[in-house]
Amino acid sequence: DARVTQTPRHKVTEMGQEVTMRCQPILGHNTVFWYRQTMMQGLELLAYFRNRAPLDDSGMPKDRFSAEMPDATLATLKIQPSEPRDSAVYFCASGPDSALATNEKLFFGSGTQLSVL
Amino acid sequence: SQQGEEDPQALSIQEGENATMNCSYKTSINNLQWYRQNSGRGLVHLILIRSNEREKHSGRLRVTLDTSKKSSSLLITASRAADTASYFCATDASAGGTSYGKLTFGQGTILTVHP
Numbered sequence: 001d002a003r004v005t006q007t008p009r010h011k012v013t014e015m016g017q018e019v020t021m022r023c024q025p026i027l028g029h030n031t032v033f034w035y036r037q038t039m040m041q042g043l044e045l046l047a048y049f050r051n052r053a054p055l056d057d058s059g060m061p062k063d064r065f066s067a068e069m070p071d072a073t074l075a076t077l078k079i080q081p082s083e084p085r086d087s088a089v090y091f092c093a094s095g096p097d098s099a100l101a102t103n104e105k106l107f108f109g110s111g112t113q114l115s116v117l
Numbered sequence: 118s119q120q121g122e123e124d125p126q127a128l129s130i131q132e133g134e135n136a137t138m139n140c141s142y143k144t145s146i147n148n149l150q151w152y153r154q155n156s157g158r159g160l161v162h163l164i165l166i167r168s169n170e171r172e173k174h175s176g177r178l179r180v181t182l183d184t185s186k187k188s189s190s191l192l193i194t195a196s197r198a199a200d201t202a203s204y205f206c207a208t209d210a211s212a213g214g215t216s217y218g219k220l221t222f223g224q225g226t227i228l229t230v231h232p
Contacts (some may be wrong), residue, residue: 004159031218043222044207056219091159095218104148104209106218108159 001028018080021112023063023092032075033093082116123223136193138226147209151191154203196230201226
């Protein structure tokens, strides 16, 4: 049963610390999305990649956030330094986006719940 | 920014009743999708309706789309306690018809179905 895997599931850290969240997209999916969910803002798109290349990261605070895809099986989202306002659930999603199966359905991981104290 | 706004924010019904959730959006779209989120979990895709479609069915789900009003509705018939979750509409407004799946989500409707 193919699924998107995110680690860690929960992270508690202190303000100023670096946080790294990881995502393993479904094998064969070539688009990866990072979303952040908060009560106030709902689901916000932070960044997304296609064939490991960043297509749009305009939703991400550039001074402290960075997103990369070191290889096709790993996407990372880093926050350095972290701040209390970064507390949220961060979701990774992937999609196939091929000639056979366009991205009309995204598959979400279970999220990383981040608390910055 | 949020493309979709959903109504109602919360809905509480009894098992067996129908649940209707509405979504409005602002820009032209390629398609509109509905997702479900159980507490503490990720989102799960339910159904997609394209901009040239007006109605679609999948099991107990019925989705309508009115592009002239920029609105959609999700109907869950004969609801069950297991349908309790948050439901989100999401719009794909990728330019030029190329859909990489970049979605903009509404704020969601919290549905509670009482046994």
